[in-house]
Amino acid sequence: MIHLKIMTPEQIIADRQVDKIIADGQNGFFCLKPRHVDFTSALRAGIFYYYIGEEEFFTAIDSGILVKCGKEVLVSALNAISGKDLKELEELVKQKFVEVEETEQASVMALRNLEAELVQHFVDLEKNRERHY
Structure with a gap:
């Protein structure tokens, strides 16, 4: 064994x-x-x-x-x-791929939101700097 x-x-x-x-x-x-x-x-x-x-x-x-x-x-x-068998395994793998794809899509959206917030933050900083000078 x-x-x-x-x-x-x-x-x-x-x-x-x-x-x-x-x-x-x-x-x-x-x-x-x-x-x-x-x-x-x-x-x-x-x-x-x-x-x-x-x-x-x-x-x-x-x-x-x-x-x-x-x-x-x-x-x-x-x-x-x-x-247990190849048919069940095929279904489980397809299910896992869907879960991974959904997680990746959510991660991409979160990253885009962070990027947009960062750009907005820099725009706000620039506006504040212009007001003070």
Whole structure:
């Protein structure tokens, strides 16, 4: 068995014993089993597969890093979402993209408001300076 731990900056997505891992590295897909040589790989955004017996599990990950050392595999990714099947995972990823897009739009609006307030502040300062001279 391999001890797999998938982490993002906010949470631990998976922490379990698995039999096999299939991941998409920068040079293509690869498979890890318990007796595989120690290994490190940059991961591409995509589907990360792992197996417990014959049961298949899916995690969508943003780009990340995988390190296999002994019987441990650590995966660190910026974003990751697990699903029971590929259809559910697709829906969860779409939902996450909508949330991220809405957050980005709100951030852009807040930044524009700050910029407008700053410009108005400078205009007011200039008017006050002209009054005093």
